[in-house]
Amino acid sequence: MNVLLIGGSGFIGSHLKDRLVAGGHRVRSLDRVPERFRSDPPQVEHLYGEVGNEALLDAALAGIDVVLHLAWCTVPKSAEDDPTFDIQSNLILTTEILKGVVRHRVPHIVFFSSGGTVYGPAAREAIPETHPTQPICSYGVTKLAAEKYVAVFARRHGFRATILRCANPYGERQDPRGAQGAITVFLHRAACGDPIRIWGDGDVVRDYIHVDDLAEAVAASITATPASLRILNVGSGQGATLNLVVSQVRAACGRDIETIHEPGRAVDVPWSVLDIRAAARELGWSPRVELLEGVSRTWAWICREDLRPTASR
Numbered sequence: 001m002n003v004l005l006i007g008g009s010g011f012i013g014s015h016l017k018d019r020l021v022a023g024g025h026r027v028r029s030l031d032r033v034p035e036r037f038r039s040d041p042p043q044v045e046h047l048y049g050e051v052g053n054e055a056l057l058d059a060a061l062a063g064i065d066v067v068l069h070l071a072w073c074t075v076p077k078s079a080e081d082d083p084t085f086d087i088q089s090n091l092i093l094t095t096e097i098l099k100g101v102v103r104h105r106v107p108h109i110v111f112f113s114s115g116g117t118v119y120g121p122a123a124r125e126a127i128p129e130t131h132p133t134q135p136i137c138s139y140g141v142t143k144l145a146a147e148k149y150v151a152v153f154a155r156r157h158g159f160r161a162t163i164l165r166c167a168n169p170y171g172e173r174q175d176p177r178g179a180q181g182a183i184t185v186f187l188h189r190a191a192c193g194d195p196i197r198i199w200g201d202g203d204v205v206r207d208y209i210h211v212d213d214l215a216e217a218v219a220a221s222i223t224a225t226p227a228s229l230r231i232l233n234v235g236s237g238q239g240a241t242l243n244l245v246v247s248q249v250r251a252a253c254g255r256d257i258e259t260i261h262e263p264g265r266a267v268d269v270p271w272s273v274l275d276i277r278a279a280a281r282e283l284g285w286s287p288r289v290e291l292l293e294g295v296s297r298t299w300a301w302i303c304r305e306d307l308r309p310t311a312s313r
């Protein structure tokens with residue numbers, strides 16, 4: 001298949017390139033920048049620039065069978081700080097991509113949504129795709145709005161759409177200095193000898209999925225014959241408290257790490273674990289990387305790389 005990754009230089013896109021090339025696909029990537037933590041792989045065709053550049057987007061979409069829409073300009077923290085930018089950047093780039101998909105009659109788009117934010121508060125049981133969506137943060141609202149645009153365009157123009165509501169991916173090549181990805185950030189702080197800062201008492205529960213497991217699900221989602229519109233949760237299906245994550249980080253590093261507790265944030269739901277049975281059924285997929293194994297692999301990567309606090313892109 002001819003696959004286009006929009007936002008292919010980011011954390012998840014970087015892993016998808018490897019997985020899709022290994023699966024025999026022809027892969028093209030459009031991003032405003034090259035990859036951050038390695039040279040762009042030569043087996044992938046790379047185009048650089050903005051989604052908003054229509055000529056460039058048209059060149060990227062030519063001859064493509066499936067578009068993976070990964071481009072996003074905010075994380076939950078930055079979206080909360082500036083909801084106007086969150087809307088203006090992400091919703092407009094999404095509709096530009098959708099208009100391009102229509103122009104080029106691309107038969108299938110996969111959109112990366114957020115299983116951790118679109119549902120909002122939930123009872124302490126695995127959240128199915130049919131759960132009400134009541135996001136309590138800007139990032140979740142914008143992701144949900146983008147999902148709706150994908151659905152509207154897909155129905156109106158007759159292309160297939162897969163919406164993947166991703167849990168909390170982590171792993172190698174996630175920016176350890178970023179504002180997203182507790183595991184990688186904690187490991188980096190441990191490597192630097194810095195204390196780990198935790199919002200609240202550490203009882204917040206999240207569903208952490210190693211990026212290799214996410215990449216397997218995505219690879220399955222582009223080859224499995226999709227319905228016209230399907231929405232799938234992709235996570236580990238397991239809950240872990242931040243306190244458990246800290247203990248796994250300590251075990252992977254083999255050192256004691258100081259923790260500092262700060263006040264909890266209103267935008268964090270206390271509990272988010274995804275019900276992944278639909279993805280398992282429809283994609284013939286299941287996650288394989290146990291939390292300690294994934295944390296240990298990420299630790300090994302951080303130790304290999306030059307990720308001192310002063311290093312920058």
Ligand SMILES: NC(=O)c1ccc[n+]([C@@H]2O[C@H](COP(=O)([O-])OP(=O)(O)OC[C@H]3O[C@@H](n4cnc5c(N)ncnc54)[C@H](O)[C@@H]3O)[C@@H](O)[C@H]2O)c1
Pocket residue numbers: 006007008009010011012013030031032033049050051052069070071072073093112113114115166167168169180181
């Ligand atoms: N990482 C997570 O924890 C997580 C969780 C759930 C969902 N997601 C979603 O998955 C997708 C990929 O996540 P990621 O962690 O790889 O993000 P990332 O920030 O690492 O990568 C996104 C890429 O999109 C590119 N981009 C943004 N706007 C662009 C534009 N206008 N034109 C061209 N390129 C543009 C950026 O340069 C970046 O390389 C995003 O949509 C994200 O919201 C991520």
